[in-house]
Amino acid sequence: MLHRIIVVPIEVILKIAISGVLTGLVYGLMALGLSVIFGVVRVVNFAHGEMMTIAMYLVIVFFTALGFDPLVMLVPVSAVLFALGYLMQRAIINPFINRPEHSQFMLLVAIALIMVNGLLIVFGPDSQGITTSYSFDSFDLGGVIIDAGKVYAAFAALIVASLLFAFFRLTLTGKAIRACADNYNGALVVGLDVKRLYALTFGIGAACVGAAGTMLMIVTDVTPAIGPAYTLLAFVIVITGGLGSMPGAIVGGVLIGLTEALAGFYFTPSAKTMFSFGILVLVLLFRPQGIMGRKTA
Amino acid sequence: MKYLFDGVSRSALILLVFFFAALSVAPMILNDYLIVVLITILYFAYAGQCWNIMMGFAGQLSLGHALYIGLGAYVTAALYVKFGVSPWIGIWPALVIAGVAGAVIGFLAFRFGVSGVYFAILTIAFAEFARIGFDHFSWVGGSAGYFLPVANYTQNDLFNLRGSPRMFYYLLLAMAALAFILCHILLRSRAGYYWLAIRESPEAAEALGINIFRYKMYAVVLSAALTSLGGVIFAFFYNNLFPEQVFHISRSIELILGPIIGGIGTLFGPIVGAFLLTGLAEGLREIMLRLGVDLPGVKQVFYGICLLVVIMFLPEGVWPPLKKKLGLDRDSGGKGS
Numbered sequence: 071m072l073h074r075i076i077v078v079p080i081e082v083i084l085k086i087a088i089s090g091v092l093t094g095l096v097y098g099l100m101a102l103g104l105s106v107i108f109g110v111v112r113v114v115n116f117a118h119g120e121m122m123t124i125a126m127y128l129v130i131v132f133f134t135a136l137g138f139d140p141l142v143m144l145v146p147v148s149a150v151l152f153a154l155g156y157l158m159q160r161a162i163i164n165p166f167i168n169r170p171e172h173s174q175f176m177l178l179v180a181i182a183l184i185m186v187n188g189l190l191i192v193f194g195p196d197s198q199g200i201t202t203s204y205s206f207d208s209f210d211l212g213g214v215i216i217d218a219g220k221v222y223a224a225f226a227a228l229i230v231a232s233l234l235f236a237f238f239r240l241t242l243t244g245k246a247i248r249a250c251a252d253n254y255n256g257a258l259v260v261g262l263d264v265k266r267l268y269a270l271t272f273g274i275g276a277a278c279v280g281a282a283g284t285m286l287m288i289v290t291d292v293t294p295a296i297g298p299a300y301t302l303l304a305f306v307i308v309i310t311g312g313l314g315s316m317p318g319a320i321v322g323g324v325l326i327g328l329t330e331a332l333a334g335f336y337f338t339p340s341a342k343t344m345f346s347f348g349i350l351v352l353v354l355l356f357r358p359q360g361i362m363g364r365k366t367a
Numbered sequence: 368m369k370y371l372f373d374g375v376s377r378s379a380l381i382l383l384v385f386f387f388a389a390l391s392v393a394p395m396i397l398n399d400y401l402i403v404v405l406i407t408i409l410y411f412a413y414a415g416q417c418w419n420i421m422m423g424f425a426g427q428l429s430l431g432h433a434l435y436i437g438l439g440a441y442v443t444a445a446l447y448v449k450f451g452v453s454p455w456i457g458i459w460p461a462l463v464i465a466g467v468a469g470a471v472i473g474f475l476a477f478r479f480g481v482s483g484v485y486f487a488i489l490t491i492a493f494a495e496f497a498r499i500g501f502d503h504f505s506w507v508g509g510s511a512g513y514f515l516p517v518a519n520y521t522q523n524d525l526f527n528l529r530g531s532p533r534m535f536y537y538l539l540l541a542m543a544a545l546a547f548i549l550c551h552i553l554l555r556s557r558a559g560y561y562w563l564a565i566r567e568s569p570e571a572a573e574a575l576g577i578n579i580f581r582y583k584m585y586a587v588v589l590s591a592a593l594t595s596l597g598g599v600i601f602a603f604f605y606n607n608l609f610p611e612q613v614f615h616i617s618r619s620i621e622l623i624l625g626p627i628i629g630g631i632g633t634l635f636g637p638i639v640g641a642f643l644l645t646g647l648a649e650g651l652r653e654i655m656l657r658l659g660v661d662l663p664g665v666k667q668v669f670y671g672i673c674l675l676v677v678i679m680f681l682p683e684g685v686w687p688p689l690k691k692k693l694g695l696d697r698d699s700g701g702k703g704s
Contacts, residue, residue: 114484162679169682171483172428176627177678179430179620183671187664195663294664298616302495305488344499347492354481354489 081213086335087328088216092224094327096285098320099227100300101307102234103278109314110251110271113163114171116178119300120185121276125151125283126292127193133200133287140202140288144226148280155276159269167268182297189294199291223285230281231320234274238316247271251314299343306350312363321362325349375551379695390540394533402532406604408645409539410597415625415637416546417593422623423632424550424559425586426566428483431472431490433618434497435465435591439598440608444515445507447527447603454528458599462592468493469591473584482569491616498614508608515606528603535604542596543638549593550634562586566632617667624670628677630684639686644673 100122107115115121128147132138162181166174207218238244250257250267257264286292303326311322326346333345353360375383394402414436421427442464443457472493476486502510523530528538553559561582564572573579602608612618629640651669655661677684 162675165679172422172487172631173678173682175428175484175487176674180671180674180678183617183620183674184668187667187671190664191662191668302488302491306492309485309488338503340499340502344496347496350492351475351489354485355475355479358479358481358485 081215083335084214085216086331088214089220090328090331091324092216092220092327093289093331094324095224095320096227096282096289096323097303097307097327098311098323099231099285100279100282101304101311101319101323102231102316103275103282104304105308105311105314105316105319106234106278107272107275108308109316110247111159111163111167111268113166113174113272114178115272115275116175116301117182117185118279118304119302120182120189120297121151121154122279122283122286122300123189123292123294123297124154124185125280126287127189127198128280129284129287130193130198130200130292140200140284141222141226144230144281144284147284148230148277151280151283152273152277154273156269156273158276159272160265163272164265164268182301186294186297189297193294195293195295197291197293200287202288205288217289219288223288226285227282230278234278235316237274243267243270303343303346306346309360310349310353312360315360315362318360318362322360325361376695378693382693382695387544394536399532402536404645404649406532406536406539408641409536409543410600411622411625411641411645412638413539413543413546414594414597414622415629415641416543416550416634417590417597418623419626419632419637420550420553420593421586421590423626423636424554424566425562425583426569427583427586428487429490429587429590430487430616430619430623431492431494432590432594432622433614433616434468434490434494435594436598436601436618436622437494437497437501437608437610437613438465438468439595440602440613441501441507441513441598442595443599444513444602444608448513448515453526454599454603455526458596461595461599465595465598466588466592469587470584473587477580477583491619494614494616494619498610501610501614504610510610512607512609514608515603517606528599532604535600539600542600546593547634547638554634558582558585621670624674626684628673628685630686633684633686633690635690636684636686639689640684643685644670647673 100118104115104118107113107118125147128150129140129143132143132147133140158181163174163177166177202219204218204222209216209218209221238248246257246262247267247270249260250262250264250271254264257267307322307326308319309322310325311318311320326349329345329349330342334342337345357363390405393405397405414432418429418432421429439458439461442461443454446452446457446460447454472490475481476489481489501507507513523534525534528535554563561572561577564575564577565579565582569579598613601613624644625640626637627640628644629636629638648666648669651666655665681688
């Protein structure tokens with residue numbers, strides 16, 4: 071380039087900010103899964119990001135084998151992850167419900183360790199991605215250019231999140247799950263099958279990461295080693311937004327997505343995580359219950 | 368020193384002396400490969416012991432101990448390479464810096480009521496922060512790594528920590544033994560009893576008038592500072608440091624596997640865990656070598672399975688049931704010896 075750009079045009083900043091928000095919505099869906107699991111089962115899913123990388127590799131396998139578009143795979147991948155989450159809760163996590171917190175945590179660390187390195191053994195360490203028919207498409211909003219893939223991904227994430235909200239508000243099962251979250255003993259007394267509802271919840275949380283992972287494959291690549299980073303990201307989002315608050319997860323996701331995009335643009339892409347950790351520290355200091363969280367005693 | 372022999376049964380003492388004696392003469396019999404394996408074991412035993420002060424004694428789960436390892440490693444290595452400062456002098460700033468890092472994390476967490484899993488996340492966040500920070504810290508090589516001049520193995524220079532694996536072996540043996548004795552004394556001191564009270568029930572401890580903030584801070588700072596010494600050995604033994612490896616979360620997890628598998632809060636747990644885990648991992652490596660399989664990640668999957676099995680079936684770790692088998696628990700010195 072012959073001349074140095076001193077002033078960044080507003081369109082560029084807007085483009086960065088909007089794509090940050092769009093990616094943030096997908097992050098929000100991922101974090102929503104974590105929030106739902108913690109809010110109901112009271113177990114911190116330390117294998118959350120690793121489960122998402124499993125979903126992402128499923129997308130790659132389906133895409134290379136059958137050529138399915140990620141948007142088509144949204145439902146099957148979520149279903150597979152639902153089954154994975156349901157079985158994990160039933161077989162491994164359920165005996166740990168009354169164990170101390172650190173014990174549950176270490177259990178999931180172990181599961182995460184096995185998942186990351188299992189993927190490493192199967193798929194190798196290189197980063198893999200897919201190219202869809204709309205990978206290079208974009209929308210032009212009055213000079214602000216937005217990737218089409220990101221728009222579709224964010225839109226799909228919003229739909230899944232709304233379905234989840236509706237499920238918890240409107241269906242009997244959803245209400246039963248909320249009852250378990252509110253009062254464990256009360257739920258037992260009125261005869262709810264808490265074990266099954268917990269497994270269902272874990273499955274739903276896993277389905278969220280399944281959907282989020284599928285959507286992320288439209289916009290980014292995956293390596294086995296990225297799992298822990300997504301776990302941390304989900305935690306940062308959930309704590310920022312407010313643990314147990316479903317809208318909080320989405321708000322936190324958007325906030326973190328926006329921060330990362332702008333930090334990556336103004337500083338270096340690898341420094342973006344530092345900024346989200348900075349937000350985490352600030353939130354823990356000044357509003358430990360999170361942006362949308364209710365204050366507890 | 369008045370607590371040194373408190374609650375130690377004769378049989379435990381005899382066993383301990385034999386164990387230490389065996390480790391002391393081991394390098395004279397073993398080949399270089401096995402010495403390096405033993406160095407790894409002692410390193411994990413030492414670092415695990417340090418982590419145990421925080422989690423096992425005071426009940427604060429840290430998943431970011433790689434931070435303190437890394438700080439100790441980078442501070443002493445940079446002082447040595449840039450200014451020729453002997454690591455024996457370099458450990459003092461390292462201790463202080465790691466201690467301050469621990470104090471900052473502890474202060475942020477304990478002042479604002481961040482505990483349990485949130486605290487664990489905060490410790491991870493700081494370690495990750497350091498990892499990315501050191502990736503961009505070009506003064507010590509950034510992401511390209513930082514290297515110490517490789518030692519001349521024919522001559523041991525203890526003052527500059529340049530020498531053969533045998534030298535590092537004895538150094539680590541001394542460190543692990545001293546950490547063991549220190550933890551034994553700590554558990555029988557006022558602070559130790561306060562920590563256990565805080566671990567079991569912070570509310571009850573506070574109601575009894577224990578300043579839980581102060582004692583949690585003591586645990587974090589002590590654990591952080593001692594852990595950094597492990598980092599010094601790491602730097603001078605391996606001679607290369609990469610932020611991506613030193614500060615990575617898998618390092619933190621590797622470090623805490625020993626005490627968890629051995630038995631959280633016990634003195635022998637970290638040692639037993641380090642022997643078991645490293646021994647089994649090396650055995651696995653040997654088998655894979657024989658079979659001609661070379662897959663990265665197998666060792667980690669194996670670690671994961673070990674952790675899973677122990678957590679599921681031996682929630683207290685390997686040592687407490689083993690201790691019962693050996694008949695060492697007759698005179699109860701608490702959860703200690």
